[in-house]
Amino acid sequence: MFKVLVSDPISDLGISLLVEASDISIDKKVGLSEDELVAIIGEYDALLVRSQTRVTERIMSAGKQLKVIGRAGVGVDNIDLDAATKRGIIVINAPDGNTITTCEHTFAMMMALARHIPQAYMKTVGGVWDRKSFVGVELRNKVLGVLGMGRIGSEVAARAKAFGMEVYGYDPFLTQERADKLGVRLASVEDVVRDADFITVHTPLTPETRHMLGKDQFSRIKPGVRIVNCARGGIIDEQALVEAIDSGRVAGAAFDVFEEEPPAPEHPFLKHPKIIVTPHLGASTIEAQENVAIDVSEQLLHILRGEAFKNAVNMPPVPADVLAKLEPYFSLGKKLGSFAVQMANGPVKEIAVTYAGDLADVDTQPLTRHIVEGVLGFHLGSDQVNVVNAMHQAKTRGVNIVVTKSQASKGFTNQVSVTIRTDKEERLVAGTLLNGFGPRITQIDRFPVDVEPQGHVVLVSHHDKPGIIGRVGTLLGNNDVNIATMQVGRSIVGGAAIMVLGVDKGVPKEVLEQLTSLPDLNKAKVIHLF
Ligand SMILES: NC(=O)c1ccc[n+]([C@@H]2O[C@H](COP(=O)([O-])OP(=O)(O)OC[C@H]3O[C@@H](n4cnc5c(N)ncnc54)[C@H](O)[C@@H]3O)[C@@H](O)[C@H]2O)c1
Ligand SMILES: O=C(O)[C@H](O)COP(=O)(O)O
Numbered sequence: 001m002f003k004v005l006v007s008d009p010i011s012d013l014g015i016s017l018l019v020e021a022s023d024i025s026i027d028k029k030v031g032l033s034e035d036e037l038v039a040i041i042g043e044y045d046a047l048l049v050r051s052q053t054r055v056t057e058r059i060m061s062a063g064k065q066l067k068v069i070g071r072a073g074v075g076v077d078n079i080d081l082d083a084a085t086k087r088g089i090i091v092i093n094a095p096d097g098n099t100i101t102t103c104e105h106t107f108a109m110m111m112a113l114a115r116h117i118p119q120a121y122m123k124t125v126g127g128v129w130d131r132k133s134f135v136g137v138e139l140r141n142k143v144l145g146v147l148g149m150g151r152i153g154s155e156v157a158a159r160a161k162a163f164g165m166e167v168y169g170y171d172p173f174l175t176q177e178r179a180d181k182l183g184v185r186l187a188s189v190e191d192v193v194r195d196a197d198f199i200t201v202h203t204p205l206t207p208e209t210r211h212m213l214g215k216d217q218f219s220r221i222k223p224g225v226r227i228v229n230c231a232r233g234g235i236i237d238e239q240a241l242v243e244a245i246d247s248g249r250v251a252g253a254a255f256d257v258f259e260e261e262p263p264a265p266e267h268p269f270l271k272h273p274k275i276i277v278t279p280h281l282g283a284s285t286i287e288a289q290e291n292v293a294i295d296v297s298e299q300l301l302h303i304l305r306g307e308a309f310k311n312a313v314n315m316p317p318v319p320a321d322v323l324a325k326l327e328p329y330f331s332l333g334k335k336l337g338s339f340a341v342q343m344a345n346g347p348v349k350e351i352a353v354t355y356a357g358d359l360a361d362v363d364t365q366p367l368t369r370h371i372v373e374g375v376l377g378f379h380l381g382s383d384q385v386n387v388v389n390a391m392h393q394a395k396t397r398g399v400n401i402v403v404t405k406s407q408a409s410k411g412f413t414n415q416v417s418v419t420i421r422t423d424k425e426e427r428l429v430a431g432t433l434l435n436g437f438g439p440r441i442t443q444i445d446r447f448p449v450d451v452e453p454q455g456h457v458v459l460v461s462h463h464d465k466p467g468i469i470g471r472v473g474t475l476l477g478n479n480d481v482n483i484a485t486m487q488v489g490r491s492i493v494g495g496a497a498i499m500v501l502g503v504d505k506g507v508p509k510e511v512l513e514q515l516t517s518l519p520d521l522n523k524a525k526v527i528h529l530f
Pocket of ligand 1: 099102149151152173202203206231256257280282283284
């Protein structure tokens with residue numbers, strides 16, 4: 001049974017998938033302090049949050065069982081991602097579910113700003129019929145500058161065009177081709193500052209975007225501009241904005257987000273007649289909350305159940321077509337890594353992976369992670385290493401990872417080979433996925449073999465001499481070790497050879513010692529593959 005803690009208000013309908021799952025138990029405890037979370041997090045496998053819960057390193061280190069943090073929404077700036085990655089905690093979010101809702105909120109804010117709707121409402125309900133103070137401006141024929149043309153920025157741009165606005169778009173990833181497709185003018189921040197009548201920001205808050213509109217930009221900004229922020233507090237310098245409005249240069253602003261949330265009661269935005277605000281409501285619709293909760297619940301279930309998942313915030317994203325090609329190899333890759341490291345003596349210095357055949361044309365990075373997980377996980381334990389932190393763990397331990405691609409796959413459609421280099425030796429194991437037969441180990445060191453990678457395997461190196469196979473079989477049989485499968489590989493007749501025996505249970509140490517003392521037998525080792 002997996003235990004999931006929900007620590008922010010998340011749609012009940014959205015998480016019904018988790019509620020109904022027989023292997024999940026859910027606790028909802030909203031509004032806990034950091035200390036309270038630290039006290040209870042140890043018993044949970046997963047934590048589900050929105051933006052209120054700050055998931056700190058302290059909480060994660062107390063979360064000894066924590067495998068996954070799900071963010072029902074986009075921004076993960078409330079989660080310490082480095083701390084999660086170091087601990088192998090997968091962080092997932094729901095990047096698409098609230099795009100339209102937030103875009104619509106941005107538009108509502110922009111229109112409310114253009115027509116003074118909140119201010120007019122306050123006066124009207126206060127009993128004052130004032131039709132003179134609230135003369136607004138049209139959106140039509142105005143220039144809208146969109147800083148950040150990702151999911152939300154692009155949707156805002158599309159709607160702005162429907163309102164007859166000219167849209168300038170700035171984004172480091174916006175190409176001329178995409179700008180043309182969206183019907184926006186590819187612009188720089190400077191173009192936007194110079195020409196825009198409305199500016200809306202839709203970037204994440206990063207060191208580059210922090211105060212991307214500040215004192216300097218306000219000193220040059222087009223007089224009368226109106227500014228909207230429904231992305232993250234801090235992208236626009238709040239103090240500089242108030243000064244620019246008070247100086248008359250900026251006509252007004254609409255903010256859904258603040259540098260500090262909730263803002264202090266004396267925050268200058270809260271009583272400013274030209275600034276309208278909402279309490280981080282961008283994603284707050286029934287539809288968006290259901291969407292994000294469903295998205296994140298689905299992924300969370302996959303992760304807890306050990307199934308493949310689409311992507312994680314603290315792992316590079318894998319396109320669906322690449323994932324479809326690689327997923328069948330994940331288990332093989334992990335087993336090859338584990339097999340290779342169990343063969344090798346001495347501390348691992350390098351993991352060299354070669355992809356051949358079909359795999360040579362794909363971005364195999366996700367598969368490499370599974371291989372490295374298999375190598376490191378054998379020594380460090382599966383609670384310490386997973387696909388999220390495998391590369392980080394290798395780096396911090398000084399293990400070099402080398403990946404090469406080759407078209408030569410020795411007759412197989414695809415082949416993955418893993419070489420472990422230690423300061424004592426170099427050991428290789430290679431495998432393939434055989435159509436209709438599943439995973440196979442095809443080579444161990446220089447010996448071609450055909451072995452199913454599963455269960456307990458006894459690996460024997462010996463001299464190719466008559467009688468040796470019988471002696472090994474008899475010894476194991478006499479010690480109640482049943483041989484399920486057997487493969488022998490040799491390079492030349494009478495030369496060095498290996499025997500790979502699939503056995504039904506582990507082989508006791510003393511039986512292994514007896515094996516190695518058989519004539520013509522060099523070494524015997526048991527390898528566990530699960
Ligand atoms: N108010 C809310 O409730 C609410 C709801 C959803 C999302 N958000 C926030 O809105 C923002 C946008 O969300 P999204 O889903 O569109 O994200 P997104 O990742 O799809 O888009 C962000 C875009 O910003 C661009 N960008 C990054 N650095 C930039 C820079 N220096 N200059 C210009 N562009 C830059 C990226 O290239 C990307 O295209 C995020 O900050 C998100 O957290 C807020
Ligand atoms: O990043 C987001 O998804 C938004 O800021 C929404 O945050 P919320 O889930 O706390 O409303």
